[in-house]
Every structure is written in structure tokens, then in C-alpha cells.
Amino acid sequence: MEFSIKSGSPEKQRTACLVVGVFEPRKVSLAGDMIDRVSNGYLSDILRRGDMEGKAGTTLLLHNVPNTLCDRMLLVGLGKEREFKDNEYRKAVATAVKTLNETGSMDASFYLTELPVKRRELAWKVEQAVIGAMETVYRFAQLKSRQDEARRPLRKIILNVSRRNELAAGEQAMHHGLAIAGGMRIAKDLANLPGNVCTPAYLAEQAEQLAKRHGLKSDVLERADMEKLGMGALLSVARGSIQPPKFIVLHYSGGEKGAKPVVLVGKGVTFDAGGISLKPPADMDEMKYDMSGAASAIGTIHAAAELKLPLNVVAIIPSCENLPDGNANKPGDIVTSLSGQTIEVLNTDAEGRLILCDALTYAERFDPETVVDIATLTGACVIALGNHASGLLANDDTLARALLRAGEHAGDRAWQLPLWDDYQEQLNSNFADIANIGGRAGGTITAACFLSRFTKKYDWAHLDIAGTAYKSGKEKGGTGRPVPLLTHFLIERAAEEKRKHKEI
Numbered sequence: 001m002e003f004s005i006k007s008g009s010p011e012k013q014r015t016a017c018l019v020v021g022v023f024e025p026r027k028v029s030l031a032g033d034m035i036d037r038v039s040n041g042y043l044s045d046i047l048r049r050g051d052m053e054g055k056a057g058t059t060l061l062l063h064n065v066p067n068t069l070c071d072r073m074l075l076v077g078l079g080k081e082r083e084f085k086d087n088e089y090r091k092a093v094a095t096a097v098k099t100l101n102e103t104g105s106m107d108a109s110f111y112l113t114e115l116p117v118k119r120r121e122l123a124w125k126v127e128q129a130v131i132g133a134m135e136t137v138y139r140f141a142q143l144k145s146r147q148d149e150a151r152r153p154l155r156k157i158i159l160n161v162s163r164r165n166e167l168a169a170g171e172q173a174m175h176h177g178l179a180i181a182g183g184m185r186i187a188k189d190l191a192n193l194p195g196n197v198c199t200p201a202y203l204a205e206q207a208e209q210l211a212k213r214h215g216l217k218s219d220v221l222e223r224a225d226m227e228k229l230g231m232g233a234l235l236s237v238a239r240g241s242i243q244p245p246k247f248i249v250l251h252y253s254g255g256e257k258g259a260k261p262v263v264l265v266g267k268g269v270t271f272d273a274g275g276i277s278l279k280p281p282a283d284m285d286e287m288k289y290d291m292s293g294a295a296s297a298i299g300t301i302h303a304a305a306e307l308k309l310p311l312n313v314v315a316i317i318p319s320c321e322n323l324p325d326g327n328a329n330k331p332g333d334i335v336t337s338l339s340g341q342t343i344e345v346l347n348t349d350a351e352g353r354l355i356l357c358d359a360l361t362y363a364e365r366f367d368p369e370t371v372v373d374i375a376t377l378t379g380a381c382v383i384a385l386g387n388h389a390s391g392l393l394a395n396d397d398t399l400a401r402a403l404l405r406a407g408e409h410a411g412d413r414a415w416q417l418p419l420w421d422d423y424q425e426q427l428n429s430n431f432a433d434i435a436n437i438g439g440r441a442g443g444t445i446t447a448a449c450f451l452s453r454f455t456k457k458y459d460w461a462h463l464d465i466a467g468t469a470y471k472s473g474k475e476k477g478g479t480g481r482p483v484p485l486l487t488h489f490l491i492e493r494a495a496e497e498k499r500k501h502k503e504i
Contacts, residue, residue: 012069025053179303236354256312303483339361375463392414
């Protein structure tokens, strides 16, 4: 879809459809009021008759509005004006795009971006409109033999701003939105693929293709490379599958040569049956999403490259399958990690932390500025936070606050949980340095405590996205989260580096 930024009076827009908002009860937005005046009260008459109240999620399509140049006009319900906040704005954009896509309008001029949203500036509204529009039209139909297509799909959206001096800010925000939406699409496409297509090898191929497209450096370590290095924890998980594991590393070098990178570590279990500790069959198909951390790392590095951020970023993706066979990990087995620490595997379904611990140790060689790992790690996080917020734990409060701010701005929120030493003793083992589970109590926290034992040499944060990476039920599919959070985190990091250089 094509986007552009424009400034001008709504009645002068020559477009297939003009989109304006209506607050409840029957109050047109500023752009709607301007249309009402030039059309001699045409909108007021319609609203007075009760054709539209302005309830959120409702629409009314008008034809031949007097004294305007648009072919049609779409009124979008916004709900009560005093309650019009972030979610209501996003819903209005999604409602408009969905309606336009179904009615055959190939282009539209949006005046929703001029609506006042509490505590949000123009750039936020433009960016969210782009991301929301792209999310609304997203469909994963690559593997269907017949694809349903919109009659005349929406191809172009003009996002209007109130003043001409806002055009530059609008353009930049649009660029940010497109980069984030592109990263989310990559993440969703990868996550939605079934396990028989998206294998570790396929994930490696896609990462290498993205590297070629953006001029990045890529490395893929094979099983023999991992054996030579001593990645015993990761390799133990891969033993039960005929699919060879892959250890994928992508380098985006947008910052100064030698500058410490931000390292993203994404869990890439392309299918998780639980191993010998087999998962129950109900909803096991959703375990193709267990590589959503890897998908979001790839999507984020795409966004960073699109934005040409003046920052060095490394994405590390340990990838394998977790299946049961005669060679698979058994409960009670003890494996040796890359760090040299020994791990008693009490539950083979707690495999994500086993592959991540070797990747986190590997990250040390890049002398990172900071490390963030992203993983669909624990069902306990879904119980604690539901599907709205990702779990966040960190060994550095400044880093945690930066991620929380980024998530709040992006509408991709996280919630910080404690990483106290009190929880560490739940991981004690009689036979190894550490057990891979700490019991049911505080499962999300003890999983992060496990990872923290491999991150003592740098600032580190852990994002548990088990509840946010995908949706179940009728709307089943990957969400592309936390690409928006991570991208805004990198944008702010880049801005911070720029400020430091100016001060020097």
C-alpha cells in the first residue's frame, strides 16, 4: 500500500473517498465541520435524522456530498470525545481501512490524523495510522490454493496534516511507520508458516536473503560449528529432531566502526512438541509460533536497516526443533552449556532457556552495549499478564525503563517483573550447577533467573512474549510483536548516541 502526507482543506481533495470522524453523539470532527459548512449543512441534516450516532466502530458511506471534489465520503464513528485515546484512535483507523477495502475505494484521503488524541503528537498519529492500515489489510494466504481478494483493494492513503509546516514531521513519521509495519509483516509471515515449511534451515535462508537485500553481514553456524564451540545446551534440544539446528547471526552496521552493538537474541524453536515431556495435543499446532522471538529479531533488524539507524545491531538466532525420539533429551539428563555451567534438565519442555543460554554466552564476543532477548518462554507469563503486555525482566533498571518507554510509545507495552535473588534458589540442583525449571511458583521469573546466570558480563533484558506474539481462536495468527517496541527502543538509542556526539 502507498502512503503520502498532504495538507489542505477537505472539500478541495480530489479523491475516491474522504474519511472524516464523528464523535458521539452526532458531533462531526473539525474536518467534518468544514465539509458541513461548504455543503450547506448536508452532514448536519444526515446526523440530525439519526443515520449515524458516532458510536465507535460504526461507519456511514455518503455519495455526492455537495460542493466537494471527492467521489464519496466515509464517516467513521469515534465514540465519546472525552474518551478518545490511543485505542480508540487505532480502532477508528482500522474500521475505516476495513470498510474502504470492502467498498472498492482504491484511494482515500484520511482526516483522522488531524483528530486530537490525548498526550499524542502528530508523529505518533501518522505512524500509528500507517501501522494500523497495514495490519488491517494483512492476510496470510500464501499456502491457500485459492486466494480471496478484495474487489478493488485499497492501494493509496493520503494522511492529512493541519499545517504545511507539519509536512516534514509527517513524512518522517510515515517512514517510521512503514519500516515498523514492514518488520511486523516479516515477523508475522515467518511465524504463520507451518513447522514443515519454516524449519531452522528455512529460517536461516530467510535471514540470509534479508541480509543480501539490506547489505548486512550474515553468519550461519552448523551443528559441527556448535559442537566445536561447546554449545551443549542448545544441541541437547536439537537431538530429538532430524532437522539440523542452525545458529544464525545478522550484523547491521549503521553506527561507527568499533562502536558497541545492541544485541537482540531471538528464540527460534520452529516447532515445540515439548520433547519427552510431551505437550498435551490440544492447541499444539500453535507451537509453530515458538520461533516468534526469532521472527521479531529479524523483523526489527529489517526496520533498523530501512530507517538507516546510526547504530550497530546484531541479531542472534539459535534455531532448532524440540521433538521426542530415542535420542532426545530425557528428564534428569545433565548437559554442559557454552559457558561451562552444567544444567539438569528436569523438564524437556523448558527448552527455550537451554538454547537461549548458549546464545547469551555467545553474545559476549561482541562486547555488547546491551543485550535484549525475546522469547515465547513461559505459559506462566500468559497467566500473569494475559495477551496485552509482554513480560519484562532485566539486570539493569535503566535498560528496563528504556524498553518500557518504547513499548508505551509504540502501543506495544511490556510490564516489568522482579528479578530478585530470592527466586534463584528455586533453581538449585543436587546433581548439576543449575536446574532448568524452578517449579510452578513464579515460573516467568525463575525462567529469567535461569537466563540471568549467563548474562553477568553485560546489561541485559528479557522479553517474555508468550502471551503477545500470537493470537488464538478465530483470529489465530502472529501479531508481529514486539517489533514496534524494539524498533522504538533502537530509534531512541540512536537519538541518544547522536546527542552524545553533539555534546562531545
